[in-house]
Amino acid sequence: xxxxxxxxxxxxxxxxxxxxxxxxxxxxxxxxxxxxxxxxxxxxxxxxxxxxxxxxxxxxxxxxxxxxxxxxxxxxxxxxxxxxxxxxxxxxxxxxxxxxxxxxxxxxxxxxxxxxxxxxxxxxxxxxxxxxxxxxxxxxxxxxxxxxxxxxxxxxxxxxxxxxxxxxxxxxxxxxxxxxxxxxxxxxxxxxxxxxxxxxxxxxxxxxxxxxxxxxxxxxxxxxxxxxxxxxxxxxxxxxxxxxxxxxxxxxxxxxxxxxxxxxxxxxxxxxxxxxxxxxxxxxxxxxxxxxxxxxxxxxxxxxxxxxxxxxxxxxxxxxxxxxxxxxxxxxxxxxxxxxxxxxxxxxxxxxxxxxxxxxxxxxxxxxxxxxxxxxxxxxxx
Amino acid sequence: xxxxxxxxxxxxxxxxxxxxxxxxxxxxxxxxxxxxxxxxxxxxxxxxxxxxxxxxxxxxxxxxxxxxxxxxxxxxxxxxxxxxxxxxxxxxxxxxxxxxxxxxxxxxxxxxxxxxxxxxxxxxxxxxxxxxxxxxxxxxxxxxxxxxxxxxxxxxxxxxxxxxxxxxxxxxxxxxxxxxxxxxxxxxxxxxxxxxxxxxxxxxxxxxxxxxxxxxxxxxxxxxxxx
Numbered sequence: 001x002x003x004x005x006x007x008x009x010x011x012x013x014x015x016x017x018x019x020x021x022x023x024x025x026x027x028x029x030x031x032x033x034x035x036x037x038x039x040x041x042x043x044x045x046x047x048x049x050x051x052x053x054x055x056x057x058x059x060x061x062x063x064x065x066x067x068x069x070x071x072x073x074x075x076x077x078x079x080x081x082x083x084x085x086x087x088x089x090x091x092x093x094x095x096x097x098x099x100x101x102x103x104x105x106x107x108x109x110x111x112x113x114x115x116x117x118x119x120x121x122x123x124x125x126x127x128x129x130x131x132x133x134x135x136x137x138x139x140x141x142x143x144x145x146x147x148x149x150x151x152x153x154x155x156x157x158x159x160x161x162x163x164x165x166x167x168x169x170x171x172x173x174x175x176x177x178x179x180x181x182x183x184x185x186x187x188x189x190x191x192x193x194x195x196x197x198x199x200x201x202x203x204x205x206x207x208x209x210x211x212x213x214x215x216x217x218x219x220x221x222x223x224x225x226x227x228x229x230x231x232x233x234x235x236x237x238x239x240x241x242x243x244x245x246x247x248x249x250x251x252x253x254x255x256x257x258x259x260x261x262x263x264x265x266x267x268x269x270x271x272x273x274x275x276x277x278x279x280x281x282x283x284x285x286x287x288x289x290x291x292x293x294x295x296x297x298x299x300x301x302x303x304x305x306x307x308x309x310x311x312x313x314x315x316x317x318x319x320x321x322x323x324x325x326x327x328x329x330x331x332x333x334x335x336x337x338x339x340x341x342x343x344x345x346x347x348x349x350x351x352x353x354x355x356x357x358x359x360x361x362x363x364x365x366x367x368x369x370x371x372x373x374x375x376x377x378x379x380x381x382x
Numbered sequence: 383x384x385x386x387x388x389x390x391x392x393x394x395x396x397x398x399x400x401x402x403x404x405x406x407x408x409x410x411x412x413x414x415x416x417x418x419x420x421x422x423x424x425x426x427x428x429x430x431x432x433x434x435x436x437x438x439x440x441x442x443x444x445x446x447x448x449x450x451x452x453x454x455x456x457x458x459x460x461x462x463x464x465x466x467x468x469x470x471x472x473x474x475x476x477x478x479x480x481x482x483x484x485x486x487x488x489x490x491x492x493x494x495x496x497x498x499x500x501x502x503x504x505x506x507x508x509x510x511x512x513x514x515x516x517x518x519x520x521x522x523x524x525x526x527x528x529x530x531x532x533x534x535x536x537x538x539x540x541x542x543x544x545x546x547x548x549x550x551x552x553x554x555x556x557x558x559x560x561x562x563x564x565x566x567x568x569x570x571x572x573x574x575x576x577x578x579x580x581x582x583x584x585x586x587x588x589x590x591x592x593x594x595x596x597x598x599x600x601x602x603x604x605x606x607x608x609x
């Protein structure tokens with residue numbers, strides 16, 4: 001096919017769309033909304049999965065918490081480290097001081113920084129007494145640069161830096177404090193920790209080591225493995241997957257409607273197709289015209305729909321999706337995403353929405369195009 | 383040089399409004415020569431338009447064939463018939479223009495798949511409109527034109543691709559004397575340039591025109607040569 005012919009066909013398909021601006025605009029909008037409603041839950045569940053994968057990659061193998069009759073209670077730091085290290089297979093044990101306190105705009109995760117860690121990037125300044133390094137989503141008091149936190153007591157801290165470092169505990173809603181400030185806020189006495197983070201030699205030993213580890217402590221402890229923690233989120237993901245299906249059902253119904261309208265539109269254009277054939281257009285020319293017309297609708301519709309879905313899920317302040325997943329709120333309000341995920345979602349949405357739309361266009365046109373032109377000209381009221 | 387177009391024992395049946403098959407053309411044989419404007423007359427409903435549609439490859443005969451250069455083009459498969467129609471220009475009895483397009487856009491339509499770029503197509507379309515003296519109406523929407531103007535735009539559309547075969551159905555039905563003369567002159571020029579031109583008409587101005595070549599009368603499904 002010569003280039004001028006393709007250019008002329010493309011120009012004509014644009015002209016053809018402009019002939020019916022309302023119809024063309026509605027089709028683009030319908031496709032855009034269908035794609036976005038289809039893509040948003042897919043993007044969301046994929047992003048949750050990616051984010052939880054990243055988070056648990058940095059999480060400790062085991063977390064030990066001391067329990068009493070009222071619930072969890074601070075664990076003696078040095079003694080518990082020694083006891084844990086006495087268990088074969090344990091290669092490191094780190095006491096952590098952390099917990100949830102009330103911030104100016106909701107709950108925040110406070111993490112105490114001391115010689116045990118947690119490890120931070122070099123770019124993150126260590127907070128001194130009455131100082132705080134906050135996550136990217138944490139908003140301070142109205143009087144900058146201070147942050148008032150309320151736990152066992154109330155403390156006003158000076159914000160000295162922001163960090164999006166992955167600590168394995170929390171990300172954008174975390175507050176890094178000097179260990180002593182964290183103890184004061186959380187009510188953890190000196191020499192005690194909130195819990196004990198343990199690394200094992202072989203990740204496959206996480207479960208196998210549990211009986212020995214439990215027996216090693218003279219108190220009642222609860223030990224959570226990385227796999228168990230991930231399981232909680234997997235359940236959340238499964239629920240989100242179910243919700244995604246609930247979103248997809250109306251989206252697919254909308255798609256059926258879109259395809260039906262497209263088919264009806266093409267049959268409604270039998271007269272024009274018959275006329276074009278009578279004027280010397282081949283079946284190939286007509287298919288090319290309709291495909292370019294469908295692409296002129298489909299490409300902006302699909303691209304706009306994907307963009308809208310990305311904005312809905314990843315817009316910095318649009319954390320509504322996270323609110324749908326309660327387990328997630330405690331840990332993170334920011335979702336991670338990779339180009340590979342985007343490509344996969346794009347392929348899925350193309351398969352789900354764009355291909356049926358194109359197939360409806362081409363299939364109907366082909367059926368018309370092989371008929372005798374006079375038949376199409378006569379069977380249309382004109 | 384083309385040797386014209388020949389109908390061999392054509393039979394065409396159409397389904398009427400009550401659902402019955404009605405034979406419109408029966409055992410029709412005729413030869414239309416290159417370089418001539420043949421005129422077919424006949425009563426309303428005699429099958430003149432149907433014959434033109436069969437010649438133009440818009441309709442298949444039940445029996446018989448349309449032969450061009452020794453090839454039975456009416457028997458060709460759909461994709462080949464597409465190519466046959468590309469050699470044809472047709473003017474319908476009812477103009478079959480797209481009312482929401484301008485006159486020049488309607489005339490451009492046959493040129494788009496033939497290549498040459500949109501500017502060149504538009505230039506050719508304007509030249510065709512100019513031959514029928516409707517170029518001042520080029521950018522007007524067809525639905526705003528009079529019947530006679532629309533008919534001339536339809537003739538320009540048929541002529542624009544310089545077809546080897548031109549089939550014209552009642553081209554002067556809405557025309558005044560001057561326009562009729564102009565149309566006849568244009569059709570005769572197309573024939574003189576080497577096209578086979580077949581015109582159906584009731585209009586005595588065409589039937590008596592000197593520019594026409596062979597004349598036929600279609601009655602009871604058969605074609606009778608008058609001259």
